[in-house]
Amino acid sequence: MKKSLLGLAALAMLSVGPAQAADKFKACFVYVGSKTDGGWTQAHDIGRMEVETALGETVETAFVENVAEGPDAERAIERFARSGCKMIFTTSFGFMDPTIKVAERFPDVLFEHATGYKNAANVTSYNSRFYEGRYILGQIAAKVSEKGVAGYIASFPIPEVVQGINAFVLGAQSVNPDFKLKVVWVNTWFDAGKEADAAKALADQGVDILTQHTDSTGPMQVAAERGIKAFGQASDMIAAGPETQLTAILDTWGPYYIKRIQAAMDGSWESTSTWDGLAEGILDMAPYTNMPDDVKAMAEATEAAIISGELKPFTGPIKKQDGSDWLADGEAADDGTLLGLGFFVEGVDGELPN
Amino acid sequence: MEHELIVNVLLTIATASTPLLIAAMGELVVERSGVLNLGVEGMMVIGAVCGFGGAALSGNPWVGVLAGISGGVLASLLFGVLTLSIATNQVATGLSLTLLGLGLSGLLGESFVGQAGVKLSAVDMGPLTEIPYVGRFLFGQDPIFYLSLLLVACVSWFLFRTRAGLVLRAVGDSHDSAHALGLSVVKIRYAAVAFGGACAGLAGAHLSLVYTTQWVENMTAGRGWIALALVVFASWRPWRVLAGAYLFGGVTIGQLHAQAFGVAVPSQLLSALPYLATIVVLVLISRNKRLTILNTPACLGRPFVPNR
Numbered sequence: 001m002k003k004s005l006l007g008l009a010a011l012a013m014l015s016v017g018p019a020q021a022a023d024k025f026k027a028c029f030v031y032v033g034s035k036t037d038g039g040w041t042q043a044h045d046i047g048r049m050e051v052e053t054a055l056g057e058t059v060e061t062a063f064v065e066n067v068a069e070g071p072d073a074e075r076a077i078e079r080f081a082r083s084g085c086k087m088i089f090t091t092s093f094g095f096m097d098p099t100i101k102v103a104e105r106f107p108d109v110l111f112e113h114a115t116g117y118k119n120a121a122n123v124t125s126y127n128s129r130f131y132e133g134r135y136i137l138g139q140i141a142a143k144v145s146e147k148g149v150a151g152y153i154a155s156f157p158i159p160e161v162v163q164g165i166n167a168f169v170l171g172a173q174s175v176n177p178d179f180k181l182k183v184v185w186v187n188t189w190f191d192a193g194k195e196a197d198a199a200k201a202l203a204d205q206g207v208d209i210l211t212q213h214t215d216s217t218g219p220m221q222v223a224a225e226r227g228i229k230a231f232g233q234a235s236d237m238i239a240a241g242p243e244t245q246l247t248a249i250l251d252t253w254g255p256y257y258i259k260r261i262q263a264a265m266d267g268s269w270e271s272t273s274t275w276d277g278l279a280e281g282i283l284d285m286a287p288y289t290n291m292p293d294d295v296k297a298m299a300e301a302t303e304a305a306i307i308s309g310e311l312k313p314f315t316g317p318i319k320k321q322d323g324s325d326w327l328a329d330g331e332a333a334d335d336g337t338l339l340g341l342g343f344f345v346e347g348v349d350g351e352l353p354n
Numbered sequence: 355m356e357h358e359l360i361v362n363v364l365l366t367i368a369t370a371s372t373p374l375l376i377a378a379m380g381e382l383v384v385e386r387s388g389v390l391n392l393g394v395e396g397m398m399v400i401g402a403v404c405g406f407g408g409a410a411l412s413g414n415p416w417v418g419v420l421a422g423i424s425g426g427v428l429a430s431l432l433f434g435v436l437t438l439s440i441a442t443n444q445v446a447t448g449l450s451l452t453l454l455g456l457g458l459s460g461l462l463g464e465s466f467v468g469q470a471g472v473k474l475s476a477v478d479m480g481p482l483t484e485i486p487y488v489g490r491f492l493f494g495q496d497p498i499f500y501l502s503l504l505l506v507a508c509v510s511w512f513l514f515r516t517r518a519g520l521v522l523r524a525v526g527d528s529h530d531s532a533h534a535l536g537l538s539v540v541k542i543r544y545a546a547v548a549f550g551g552a553c554a555g556l557a558g559a560h561l562s563l564v565y566t567t568q569w570v571e572n573m574t575a576g577r578g579w580i581a582l583a584l585v586v587f588a589s590w591r592p593w594r595v596l597a598g599a600y601l602f603g604g605v606t607i608g609q610l611h612a613q614a615f616g617v618a619v620p621s622q623l624l625s626a627l628p629y630l631a632t633i634v635v636l637v638l639i640s641r642n643k644r645l646t647i648l649n650t651p652a653c654l655g656r657p658f659v660p661n662r
Contacts, residue, residue, distance in 0.1 A: 036468075036570075066571075066572065183613070192575070193561060194575065196565065198610050201611045201613075204359050204363060204366070217468075217570070
């Protein structure tokens with residue numbers, strides 16, 4: 001397994017584009033998966049292509065696919081830094097420490113790391129409030145599910161995933177206080193077969209709604225075969241389940257990438273932490289399909305309330321899974337707490353792995 | 355409900371184990387002939403993309419199966435030319451084959467991403483599938499499942515009950531002696547390598563035609579490496595490979611169900627369990643040192659260069 005990942009990284013190196021003309025601004029992207037994964041990485045790659053369209057001749061982009069999280073990532077990022085990239089986007093949580101390390105050695109290169117929480121003078125972190133979308137998914141699930149129990153295929157127990165699970169449960173319980181959620185961890189971002197196995201296991205145990213925080217369309221396909229409903233992740237997965245997908249959380253990174261690269265070219269780039277959501281358009285919802293009109297209306301109303309700032313998913317009263325108090329009535333969780341979230345809220349079945 | 359759950363769990367286990375079993379069975383024959391092909395992952399992923407493509411373009415899943423097998427064979431013959439005809443290092447060549455396979459399949463499959471696939475549907479033996487618990491497991495599965503079991507029986511019979519099997523093992527144990535006896539070591543190894551490629555290709559086609567009917571890059575996700583490990587831990591015995599593959603598949607699916615049931619065991623431990631359990635069990639049944647040495651092909655991985 002490890003060997004194959006090393007091999008992939010080595011192979012991925014070979015696909016880095018050729019050297020560029022010196023006057024173009026070179027922006028480079030490091031991907032954890034393949035650009036045609038139908039999910040997470042594809043969404044980033046669409047953003048990259050939007051950069052090329054919007055900024056045209058002045059910019060050149062390069063990317064490297066299938067970079068394993070960990071030591072391989074450091075090599076891939078460093079190679080980009082050496083090859084004349086002026087700005088490097090590293091698009092997976094596990095690239096955080098490698099990005100910081102390489103950034104120390106290349107103070108003149110600008111780095112942008114997605115979904116992490118570490119910054120430096122030349123490292124910005126950017127993230128999307130995926131949990132806002134997942135709150136809406138939870139509400140839809142509670143309305144559409146006949147059995148009152150949903151299955152959640154989770155990747156790794158990192159804050160971003162924990163936020164998503166908690167938000168889904170909070171959304172569902174805002175509609176049906178007895179709603180239950182079964183969580184299965186597959187310890188991978190991308191393995192269509194294993195994700196499908198997890199989906200089958202959950203379906204066999206009586207779940208009639210599936211949602212996933214992994215990147216392939218495997219679970220959507222199982223849901224279609226079993227005649228249950230599911231939500232897409234990162235990209236619109238409607239093609240894998242035309243009568244199955246209720247909606248999907250769409251990552252729309254393009255506008256952000258254009259804005260940041262433009263800033264770097266103007267010299268106005270500064271290290272910040274950006275955490276945008278539905279309101280800023282970094283996150284979007286796929287069309288609400290395969291559901292009754294009243295559910296659709298509810299989802300749209302919730303989406304509008306989140307965009308206007310009227311509704312914040314993590315607003316008290318919320319108890320932790322063990323029953324202790326987390327947020328008092330009306331109190332909203334601050335971003336620092338959310339970015340380090342390491343516990344489940346009340347209503348999630350199963351233990352959070354450390 | 356309970357009954358249905360058990361039936362479904364058994365079916366899921368069979369689906370998860372079949373590609374491992376087929377790929378491992380092919381590699382077993384290759385290694386018995388004294389060749390170490392570490393390119394199983396690469397051949398498998400080529401089989402997956404060819405299988406998907408063949409089925410999607412023709413609309414017939416059997417064309418996909420044949421395309422998958424052919425893709426695997428072609429990839430293995432490339433390995434054969436390099437390692438057998440010009441005696442390159444088998445380990446390095448095998449690893450490069452994996453890299454080539456992953457890259458090439460991504461390229462070939464670019465237009466297939468997101469397309470709906472064609473499913474190789476299960477056979478239905480009517481009333482036999484009504485037998486409680488095991489009916490659908492035994493009589494209501496996809497044709498590749500039956501093929502995989504047949505494969506184990508045939509490989510076992512071929513290796514230990516036929517003259518040709520004895521010759522193949524002789525080549526693997528001492529290519530110099532076999533050569534001195536007038537056997538064509540290179541030709542026999544070519545045949546074994548091609549058989550291994552066919553099996554890896556079929557295993558890949560199972561992934562994209564049965565397991566999940568779609569093409570996604572890297573969809574083998576390390577299964578080729580697990581197949582390779584199974585062969586070694588099963589000490590090159592076909593029926594032990596069968597046991598190992600089903601143990602691995604069984605524990606994989608079992609731990610997912612345990613999680614869904616809310617069993618309070620850390621999920622990382624559960625995820626590691628298939629690897630641990632399979633290695634422990636296979637090491638235990640292979641603990642007789644003398645028999646293990648006897649089963650290990652003595653010329654495994656050594657290039658053969660006849661001196662005249």
